[in-house]
Amino acid sequence: MPCTTILVGKKASYDGSTIVARNEDSSNGEFCPKRFVAREAPAAGTVYRSVLSHLEIELPEPGMRYTALPNADLKEGLWEEAGFNERNVGMSATETITSNERVLAADPLVRYDAEAGTPGGIGEEDMVTLVLPYATSARDGVMRLGALLERYGTYEMNGVAFSDADEIWWLETVGGHHWIARRVPDDSYVTMPNQLGIDDFDLDDAFGAQEESLCSADLREWMATNHLDLTIGMRGAHFNPRDTFGSHSDSDHVYNTPRAWAMQRFLNPHAGNWNTAAPAEDFGPESDCLPWCREPERKITIEDVKYVLSLHYQGTPYDPYGSAGTEATRGRYRPIGINRNSQLAVLQLRPYVPAERAALQWVAYGSNAFNALVPLYAGVTETPAYFEDTTTRVTSENFYWANRLVGALADAAYGACLPHVERYQEALTARCAAMVRACDEQGGDLVACNAAIANECRRQTEGLLDKVLYEASMRMRNGFSRSDN
Known part of the structure; x- marks a missing residue:
């Protein structure tokens, strides 16, 4: 599974910007060439056709101009990944995440059936193309994608980020048609490897004021019918989606949690003993207790974002380029800066310049251990x-x-x-x-x-x-x- 994400709230960033950043990584053994483009506004009535799921969707209204990072080879579709629209709404899609058997039995993924000629749902190939040209705010982007998921379903589990000048929202798909979304606290950052990440969710808020939480319309009833809530004791409407909807596999401890550990170790170096010899402890690379979001020890810069999304466990026994540890430890965990990084998109919305030049899309290609991140204005008609x-x-x-x-x-x-x-x-x-x-x-x-x-x-x-x-x-x-x- 590919990709690593970090989200930085406006009070946690160095200049008051909202920052959304994600590595797009190719699958193992593949390398996917990428482009940075400016798209014209799609016309109402345009029919979008998905290559992988064979789904056709008529676009309902005139859209907006937007930037994107599509594939150079279109054999599997556009995969536009990340960009801003002309309303300065940013979108990054997607972080492939994990689930469990109970969830997938209660709401199966919607896969293309070639034999029956039945189309699949939407996935990473489609989401930016279907949502970003129409989103008027980060919250509106969540609701638009949520409506598509409820109607068409999805064939994969994904996490998606939306941003505007004031808010960042993180949406996670749950099974084939359900979803949850949580607003990133302004004073915090979020680390996301390839596993379901949200660890606290307020159902009362999601079905009430919707200040910090959003979800699919029948989530509460669906959870009750399928006995999905694993909460013990009285916690009101709060529950842990990571326990309920996520995975708990041995492979997570090799592929996913070490990446969250490495990022949080850098951004909160004094929070605990990050170098514990017991990898499964609260601050170890295999810990299941690393929080979805934290307040950083200092404000986070663009250089910090690039550094954490390039990490290969420098300064630890796990660095494949290092001399510490042993042959058994070096390369034990999946690096963040890996050979098959395709592109890194950092979406920064700056509050101190005019709106037409506020959106910077920082771009890097190839392995992050060896590349550089450069800023490009997103409010343009050509790249x-x-x-x-x-x-x-x-x-x-x-x-x-x-x-x-x-x-x-x-x-x-x-x-x-x-x-x-x-x-x-x-x-x-x-x-x-x-x-x-x-x-x-x-x-x-x-x-x-x-x-x-x-x-x-x-x-x-x-x-x-x-x-x-x-x-x-x-x-x-x-x-x-x-x-x-």
């Missing part, structure tokens, strides 16, 4: 070719493939290449952020600023590719010099 013109053909002429090449070469000569990569990451992100700041102050054209950022990305990325190619070439095993003898 730079260096970010958009990704093909299925390998070439160094676009940002995606250049980063893939850098990662593969640098991995093979990690120690020698790391200084080059670290200097590149700092220099490129700093330079591009300074270009955004100058554009804000001067009231510059957004398309022109994005184009200038793309040119800087090309210049610095080609320089890094030259350096890591040299280091990897010097370590080829068939090297020979007369002075060797």
Whole structure:
């Protein structure tokens, strides 16, 4: 299963922005080329057709222009993943999550049946395309996606984030047609690996004022009918969805919980003994008690977001590039910054600039251990070719493939290449952020600023590719010099 998410409330971020960030990772053994595009507003009456589930949906109303990160190869559909619409509503979809047998028996997933010709429900391929062009707020995005889930169902368990200038909401699907959503506290951050994450939910609020909680219309009755609530004792309307709807498998302790542990260990280093030798304790990498959200020890920056979404357990016995631990511990847990990162989208809504330039979509391609995160204005009608013109053909002429090449070469000569990569990451992100700041102050054209950022990305990325190619070439095993003898 792919993807890792972090959500940062506006009072927990360094500048009052809401921040939604997610790695899109390809499945094991696959690498998915990505593009960054600006979409025209879809027309009412347009029929959307899903490739994987063979579902057809007529779009009900005129939509809005939006940005997206679709696949370059459309054999499995668009997979638009993350972006902003022209109302500055952000959406990131999806984080694949887990469930259990009781939930899936009570509300089975809606899968495409080729033999019967029965379409499946909606999934990651479809959600951004069907919802983002129409969402007028983060809350409205939740309700629109919830209505689609209740009507068409889904063939997979997913978590989806919505943001606007004031709020972030996190929606989790439950079985084929049910869902819950919770507002991220303004003073907190959320860490989400590939498992159902919400650990406290207020049903009274969801069926009442709906201030912090939303859910499918019949959730309470469906839970009661199927004996799903596992709460012991009197807790009022509060229950733990992770216990009720989530998974509790041994594989979670290898694939999922260590990622939440690594992120929270970095953002709350003094909360407890994160280096406990017993991995299943409250602060260990296999703990089932890590909270869905925490208040950070200090405000969270964009650099922090990039760092935690690039983690491979640095400073622990579990780092596959490290020297600590043993061969058995190094590589024990699934890294966050993994070889099959496809793209990282960080959706930042800044409250201190005019609305037309408030939305920044920070973009990185390829393995996060070796790439750099760069900001691009989302309020545009076109995107730079260096970010958009990704093909299925390998070439160094676009940002995606250049980063893939850098990662593969640098991995093979990690120690020698790391200084080059670290200097590149700092220099490129700093330079591009300074270009955004100058554009804000001067009231510059957004398309022109994005184009200038793309040119800087090309210049610095080609320089890094030259350096890591040299280091990897010097370590080829068939090297020979007369002075060797």
